[in-house]
Amino acid sequence: MTDLELLKELVAFEQYGTLSATAEHLMITQPSVTRGMKKLEQELGVALFNREVNRITLNETGKLAAKKAKELLQAEQDFTEAVINFGHMQEYINVGGVIPGPILYLENLKDKVSQSLTFNHQLVKPENVVSDLINYKERLIFTDQEILDNDEIESMFLGVEKLAVKISEFNPLSTHTSVSYKDLEGQSFLVVNDIGSWKEIIRDNIPNAKFLFQEDLNSLDELTQYSNFPVFRTNLTQVIENHNEDNGRKLVPIKDNNNYIEVYGTYLTSQRSTVQPLLKEIAKNWPQDYNEKK
Amino acid sequence: MTDLELLKELVAFEQYGTLSATAEHLMITQPSVTRGMKKLEQELGVALFNREVNRITLNETGKLAAKKAKELLQAEQDFTEAVINFGHMQEYINVGGVIPGPILYLENLKDKVSQSLTFNHQLVKPENVVSDLINYKERLIFTDQEILDNDEIESMFLGVEKLAVKISEFNPLSTHTSVSYKDLEGQSFLVVNDIGSWKEIIRDNIPNAKFLFQEDLNSLDELTQYSNFPVFRTNLTQVIENHNEDNGRKLVPIKDNNNYIEVYGTYLTSQRSTVQPLLKEIAKNWPQDYNEKK
DNA sequence: AACAATTACGGAATCCGTAAAAATT
DNA sequence: AATTTTTACGGATTCCGTAATTGTT
Numbered sequence: 118m119t120d121l122e123l124l125k126e127l128v129a130f131e132q133y134g135t136l137s138a139t140a141e142h143l144m145i146t147q148p149s150v151t152r153g154m155k156k157l158e159q160e161l162g163v164a165l166f167n168r169e170v171n172r173i174t175l176n177e178t179g180k181l182a183a184k185k186a187k188e189l190l191q192a193e194q195d196f197t198e199a200v201i202n203f204g205h206m207q208e209y210i211n212v213g214g215v216i217p218g219p220i221l222y223l224e225n226l227k228d229k230v231s232q233s234l235t236f237n238h239q240l241v242k243p244e245n246v247v248s249d250l251i252n253y254k255e256r257l258i259f260t261d262q263e264i265l266d267n268d269e270i271e272s273m274f275l276g277v278e279k280l281a282v283k284i285s286e287f288n289p290l291s292t293h294t295s296v297s298y299k300d301l302e303g304q305s306f307l308v309v310n311d312i313g314s315w316k317e318i319i320r321d322n323i324p325n326a327k328f329l330f331q332e333d334l335n336s337l338d339e340l341t342q343y344s345n346f347p348v349f350r351t352n353l354t355q356v357i358e359n360h361n362e363d364n365g366r367k368l369v370p371i372k373d374n375n376n377y378i379e380v381y382g383t384y385l386t387s388q389r390s391t392v393q394p395l396l397k398e399i400a401k402n403w404p405q406d407y408n409e410k411k
Numbered sequence: 412m413t414d415l416e417l418l419k420e421l422v423a424f425e426q427y428g429t430l431s432a433t434a435e436h437l438m439i440t441q442p443s444v445t446r447g448m449k450k451l452e453q454e455l456g457v458a459l460f461n462r463e464v465n466r467i468t469l470n471e472t473g474k475l476a477a478k479k480a481k482e483l484l485q486a487e488q489d490f491t492e493a494v495i496n497f498g499h500m501q502e503y504i505n506v507g508g509v510i511p512g513p514i515l516y517l518e519n520l521k522d523k524v525s526q527s528l529t530f531n532h533q534l535v536k537p538e539n540v541v542s543d544l545i546n547y548k549e550r551l552i553f554t555d556q557e558i559l560d561n562d563e564i565e566s567m568f569l570g571v572e573k574l575a576v577k578i579s580e581f582n583p584l585s586t587h588t589s590v591s592y593k594d595l596e597g598q599s600f601l602v603v604n605d606i607g608s609w610k611e612i613i614r615d616n617i618p619n620a621k622f623l624f625q626e627d628l629n630s631l632d633e634l635t636q637y638s639n640f641p642v643f644r645t646n647l648t649q650v651i652e653n654h655n656e657d658n659g660r661k662l663v664p665i666k667d668n669n670n671y672i673e674v675y676g677t678y679l680t681s682q683r684s685t686v687q688p689l690l691k692e693i694a695k696n697w698p699q700d701y702n703e704k705k
Numbered sequence: 706a707a708c709a710a711t712t713a714c715g716g717a718a719t720c721c722g723t724a725a726a727a728a729t730t
Numbered sequence: 731a732a733t734t735t736t737t738a739c740g741g742a743t744t745c746c747g748t749a750a751t752t753g754t755t
Binding site: 145146148149152169170171172 | 720721722723727728729730
Binding site: 721728 | 743745
């Protein structure tokens with residue numbers, strides 16, 4: 118059985134060209150690499166190198182071996198990652214989302230639904246949804262569409278997330294019972310950075326708007342308190358907000374048609390038994406409207 | 412880096428159920444397996460087993476790991492095989508064929524074309540043509556059709572192999588200048604066993620024929636000498652036959668339309684530079700007709 | 706009593722770094 | 731002189747089988 122460490126050395130040698138450079142990059146000594154490559158040849162029973170007196174290069178077989186070794190090492194890494202992720206998944210329910218709303222909402226809801234399970238949350242790029250699921254990096258990802266790419270993956274519709282703005286009482290717009298994107302033209306908004314797909318929606322719909330992105334949620338809260346910039350809320354974030362401090366702002370729904378994102382729970386079919394009960398609970402408690410108080 | 416030996420133990424454990432049975436089948440001691448599985452868990456950092464006092468079973472993570480380990484081990488085996496085969500291919504030109512004629516013909520021709528290269532020959536099943544090429548088990552395979560399955564593989568037409576029979580002078584058919592399959596009805600033929608696709612052709616076309624298959628070519632020659640059974644020849648085998656001893660038989664062509672097989676040289680495009688010159692030489696010297704003497 | 710898993714122990718094989726040698730640029 | 735590969739040596743680690751221990755069927 119071939120030792121993968123030796124394949125690693127082979128691949129490194131292909132990259133660095135000399136045994137000494139290989140050794141240096143792998144943080145071992147040259148003699149170690151010399152021995153390793155000889156052992157590899159011995160084990161395979163074929164020559165991989167052309168040896169001149171102080172020069173050693175890959176022969177054709179060696180080049181092929183290096184190329185295939187790279188693939189094999191990648192497969193090994195994938196194996197390890199999958200097993201480790203799966204193992205962790207037994208302890209935690211890792212939850213991701215292409216938008217933050219449902220994740221925050223679940224965080225708020227979890228006392229009611231979690232049975233001594235710990236949740237981990239993270240924003241996921243849409244292009245990583247499938248791979249994060251099949252590599253067991255996440256057990257559940259909130260997506261803005263059904264995922265049909267893969268037989269092992271299924272989605273369950275949960276509800277929609279609708280956009281609203283919170284507007285300072287000093288801003289004339291705060292007197293409206295609802296506003297359109299057009300009404301918001303030219304305003305400057307305070308926005309948290311990781312809002313996923315919402316970013317394109319607000320950017321594309323509100324003419325000449327300026328967005329002051331802030332990475333940290335707490336800092337944003339502070340800025341919100343000490344400024345009059347309008348901020349965004351949704352039916353999902355509204356429910357979890359502290360209602361005592363409304364920061365002198367009034368919540369105004371957006372009335373345009375494209376003010377919402379559909380939210381699906383997407384997961385591996387093999388995880389259905391653990392995920393579906395959770396999703397049903399979420400769907401049951403889904404906040405339908407801004408005015409609805411819990 | 413995970414030790415593949417430990418994965419082998421894991422896979423074996425999944426199959427045999429207990430550590431002791433695993434140890435027995437792997438020809439090592441139980442303590443070794445105990446230690447191995449503990450080490451594997453330690454390295455991965457996740458639990459793979461449910462341990463009761465004298466009972467140990469795979470948990471869900473362990474089941475997944477065993478399944479994926481099996482795949483990884485297969486990948487390792489494929490790697491090793493490919494490298495070893497490729498290495499040998501540098502020393503030899505391994506040639507196979509779905510029919511034996513072209514191989515035997517090449518054997519005869521090789522003094523003219525081989526530049527100090529050694530040839531190895533073997534009959535290949537049609538379903539193994541592609542895999543034997545991409546695993547570098549053969550560098551060239553004579554096939555009865557163009558292979559278009561794979562981008563890395565191409566075929567070159569060489570000529571056709573045409574069937575004839577050699578018939579004892581005591582047999583009335585030997586006076587014919589040509590015969591049809593129908594004429595051969597009910598005859599018993601001496602046939603070498605490994606004739607690939609020809610087997611179906613003669614079986615399906617000659618009514619009520621009996622075929623005495625013989626594994627060994629030399630034994631067949633002897634039987635031919637001491638019997639009067641008709642035998643098969645083709646334009647390819649005819650050229651290499653010893654013309655001095657015709658065994659009291661006359662060569663009679665078969666006149667039916669389906670008395671031939673097209674012959675292609677099929678090889679990896681990456682091997683084109685070594686294989687194509689050989690194929691051109693073969694095509695140039697292809698025996699067109701039975702009557703043509705070299 | 707038979708079987709399964711684990712722990713303890715000790716010898717053997719392997720591994721790996723240091724040092725030195727041999728040869729080239 | 732600096733670089734590169736290879737060989738030689740020796741200590742340290744790891745590996746693995748034997749034997750003993752614990753507990754179950």
